[in-house]
Amino acid sequence: MKREIYIFNDREELANRLVADFNKAIQEKASAGEPIFFALSGGSTPRLFFEKLTKPPYLEGISWKDVNLFWGDERCVPPDDSESNYKMANDAFISRIDIPEENVHRIIGENPPEFEAYRYADEIQNNLSSKNGFPQFDWIYLGMGTDGHTASLFPNAPTLAENKEICVVAEHPQTGQKRISLTLPVINNAKRVSFLVAGEEKAPVLKDILENESTPLPYPASKVYPEDGVLEWYVDKAAASGL
Secondary structure: OOEEEEOOOOOOHHHHHHHHHHHHHHHHHHHHHOOOEEEEEHHHHHHHHHHHOOOHHHHHHHHHHHEEEOEEEEEEOOOOOOHHHHHHHHHOOOOOOOOHHHEEOOOOOOOHHHHHHHHHHHHHHOOOEOOEEEEEEEEEEEOOOOOOOOOOOOOHHHHHHHOOOOOEEEEOOOOOOOOEOOOOOHHHOOEEEEEEEHHHHHHHHHHHHHHOOOOOOOOHHOOOOOOOOOOOOOOOOOOOOOO
């Protein structure tokens, strides 16, 4: 695995770099005549990144017909619910770009959770090529909570041990809210995985993960290790203040 850490002055600078890298990844795939498959995350940092995708100079440089959007996790809510990761992405950029409808693969949060975990896994499998027995995304974006959770994989949850399924039904430890999440084997099978981390409140966990890479830690984010891929940390100075 190759690991890269990028530190930016603020969220704005972080988002600008991310959009440029996103555009470059699409261009490289397009020049090879291949589609590209992303798994998006929710959160305030991705929102800024998404919004920039709809503005010059980036908008003109992106060919959306070969871009396929999936999600790393979703709350079990309808697509118009304020907690929906899909709604956030749709409001910020999907509804404003010329992307084919069939290229947007949302997790249907209003479906019964167990059924949706199975259905979404099937949809992923039917669209992506496989490697090591699991579908392989080109690029997965992840956030990280102050407890070190990522996607909807929470500390000490039984879902962390899942090693056969593509998707699981997760449960928020405080609220009990049901969610659908990609599993660690799928995340770790991606060609490129990027954490988007901003804010001083994330600094202690980020420091622990980056400085104790070889030590078993309780944080789900520390278990993200794409052996055959690239692991990147896009962080702002506030989040990196402990490093």
